[in-house]
Amino acid sequence: xARSPLLTTDTGEGFSIDTIxxxxxxxxxxxxxxxxxxxxxxxxxxSLATQGFLPGFEESIKMCxxxxxxxxxxxxxxxxxxxxxxxxxxxxxxxxELDKDRTMLANIVHPIDDSNLHLPVxxxxxxxxxxxxxxxxxxxxxxxxxxxxxxxxxxxxxxxYHGRSSSIVGSNRIINWPSGQVxxxxxxxxxxxxxxxxxxxxxxxTASGNSLGEPLSAEQTGDLIGGYVLVNDWSAxxxxxxxxxxxxxxxxxxxxxxxxxxIIHPDALEPFRVEGASPEVPLQxxxxxxxxxxxxxxxxxxxxxxxxxxxxxxxxSNTSHLYWTxxxxxxxxxxxxxxxxxxxxxxxxxxxxxxxxxxACMLEITENGSTPLKLPGGKLRSFLEPGDQIIMKGYxxxxxxxxxxxxxxxxxxE
Numbered sequence: 001x002a003r004s005p006l007l008t009t010d011t012g013e014g015f016s017i018d019t020i021x022x023x024x025x026x027x028x029x030x031x032x033x034x035x036x037x038x039x040x041x042x043x044x045x046x047s048l049a050t051q052g053f054l055p056g057f058e059e060s061i062k063m064c065x066x067x068x069x070x071x072x073x074x075x076x077x078x079x080x081x082x083x084x085x086x087x088x089x090x091x092x093x094x095x096x097e098l099d100k101d102r103t104m105l106a107n108i109v110h111p112i113d114d115s116n117l118h119l120p121v122x123x124x125x126x127x128x129x130x131x132x133x134x135x136x137x138x139x140x141x142x143x144x145x146x147x148x149x150x151x152x153x154x155x156x157x158x159x160x161y162h163g164r165s166s167s168i169v170g171s172n173r174i175i176n177w178p179s180g181q182v183x184x185x186x187x188x189x190x191x192x193x194x195x196x197x198x199x200x201x202x203x204x205x206t207a208s209g210n211s212l213g214e215p216l217s218a219e220q221t222g223d224l225i226g227g228y229v230l231v232n233d234w235s236a237x238x239x240x241x242x243x244x245x246x247x248x249x250x251x252x253x254x255x256x257x258x259x260x261x262x263i264i265h266p267d268a269l270e271p272f273r274v275e276g277a278s279p280e281v282p283l284q285x286x287x288x289x290x291x292x293x294x295x296x297x298x299x300x301x302x303x304x305x306x307x308x309x310x311x312x313x314x315x316x317s318n319t320s321h322l323y324w325t326x327x328x329x330x331x332x333x334x335x336x337x338x339x340x341x342x343x344x345x346x347x348x349x350x351x352x353x354x355x356x357x358x359x360a361c362m363l364e365i366t367e368n369g370s371t372p373l374k375l376p377g378g379k380l381r382s383f384l385e386p387g388d389q390i391i392m393k394g395y396x397x398x399x400x401x402x403x404x405x406x407x408x409x410x411x412x413x414e
Contacts, residue, residue, distance in 0.1 A: 003018070003089065005017040005038055005092060005093065006094060006096070006098070007092065007109065013040070014037075014041075014112075014404070015038055016038075016401075016402050016403065017038060017089055018401050019264065019402075019404055020089055020092075020265070020268065021265075022034070022035070022036060022070055022081070022227065023036070023037065023042070023070075023263065024069050024070050025116050025118045027110040028044065028107075032065060032068070033061075033064060033065045034046055034064040038092050042110050042111075044108040044110070045057075045061050047104075047107060048108055050062075053097070057076075060076055067122065069119065069120060069122040070121050071121050074205065074206070074208075074342045077207050078224070078226055078265075078266065082267045117171065118170055119170040119259060120259075120261055123165045123168050123259075123345045124344060125340075125345070126344070127161070127345075128163045129160040129348055131158055131323055131329065132322055132350055133154075133323040134321060134354055135350040135364065136149070136150055136159075137150055138359070142367075143241060143244075155281045158287075160349075161248045163257065164253075164254040167256050168257045169257070169258055169259070170258070170261055171261050173258060173410055174411050175255070175412050176256070177386060178192075178196065178236045179192045179193065180193065180236060180251050181242055181243065182239055182241075182242050183241065183242040188242060193237075195237035195368075195382075196235075196236055196412060197236070197363055197384060198233075198361060198384065198410075199234070199349070199350040200232065200315060201231035201233050201347045201348050202297070202299070202351055203229045203259065203346060204225045204345075205226050205228075205344070206330075206341065206342055206343065207224065207226025209224060209340040209341045212339040213339075214339070215334045215337055216330070217288075218289045218325070218331040220331070221327045225327075225330075228263070228326075228405070229260045229263055229345075229408075230299075230392050230394050230407070231257065231347045231408070232390060233253060233347060234253075234257065234258065234410070236255070237362075237363050239252035240252035257347075258408050258410040259408060260394075260406055260407065260408035261406065262405065269295050269297070272396040272398060273293075273294070274292065276322065277323045287328050287331055287332065294319065295319050295396065296318065296319070296320050297318065298317075298395055298397070299315075299319065299351055299360070300313060300392065300393045300394070301317075301390065302314065302392075302393070303373075303375075303381070303388060303389070304388070304389040304391065305381065305385075305387075306386060307387065308375070308379070311391065314373060315358065316358060317352060317353050318351075319348075319351060321358065324348075329346055333346070350364075352364055362381070366383070369383060386412055386414050387411065387412065388412050389409060389410070389412075390410055390412075391407055391409050392408050393406070393407045
């Protein structure tokens with residue numbers, strides 16, 4: 001059904017009324033609190049709740065300020081978050097009760113550009129997966145040769161590792177340049193990384209969980225997902241190449257992971273369901289799924305090189321390229337009885353596709369530095385350099401519908 005939003009922009013860009021994201025931050029000179037957004041404006045949920053516009057959600061919304069994130073709202077569960085999204089959609093339409101109270105509207109709406117957006121939740125745990133076959137095959141061939149590009153287990157289970165929640169940061173942060181051990185001609189050398197990279201990833205934030213000792217199937221774990229975010233898993237590839245055997249990435253990944261400020265509820269993405277890759281081997285029962293399992297979400301990476309005013313699009317990919325679904329990843333997380341909690345972050349790994357333009361990290365784009373990326377002004381990039389800024393964007397479109405993820409930015413420091 002067509003909706004007429006209260007807030008629009010001259011450019012037509014910004015968050016549509018079909019999106020209604022959830023965020024957390026400071027707006028209008030007030031303390032950090034729960035937010036939503038429409039057009040290029042943020043909407044203060046605590047002020048709306050205080051005035052009685054969000055019945056049943058007042059206490060959870062108020063608790064977000066003292067908690068430092070949206071965790072109290074997430075604990076209500078996926079379905080209740082969906083109800084809040086629908087309530088906000090109704091309120092933010094022309095002719096609504098809020099439309100008739102223009103004084104109230106002016107007090108709770110502020111420009112996004114004047115707001116200070118934080119991480120949307122306090123993240124207690126973080127798992128990063130390796131769910132794109134295109135990425136896994138290319139990187140595996142670089143590190144182990146084409147014959148062993150995919151390890152024997154890869155088609156049978158979602159491979160992942162336990163990341164550091166302590167170094168997860170929000171958008172618009174300076175990322176410190178990492179140093180560590182790298183392989184030298186005569187043994188390991190400690191030095192500043194020479195292969196700092198980004199990784200374009202898709203992530204979910206959980207709204208509820210399971211009990212310790214309670215495994216869940218992929219048909220059950222969708223109910224745990226509170227929403228989706230964009231993730232940049234910064235990496236030091238030369239450190240990674242030396243340390244990853246035999247237990248996988250460690251210090252090469254733990255110096256920073258950037259997460260976008262807005263959580264997009266799964267209900268907003270239902271119109272964008274598409275068929276995904278078919279399993280290439282028989283799957284264990286707990287990983288089997290029915291129905292249409294993937295999303296058609298377009299992803300972009302832009303590089304603003306140090307010393308240049310313009311930014312350059314260096315990747316166009318899509319979440320439909322993922323081999324494993326988020327539900328399967330969560331199911332595998334729980335298979336031994338591991339418990340998931342509200343506010344956990346689960347990321348897909350690099351979302352690369354089959355085409356050259358869908359290679360979603362510098363390691364793939366430049367073939368481990370052997371074919372540097374050509375930039376305006378004759379500049380070249382094998383990997384990132386100090387001062388480079390990476391901007392990731394995501395959106396889904398179908399007819400008049402558009403759901404926007406916003407963007408996540410990060411700049412490499414010295």
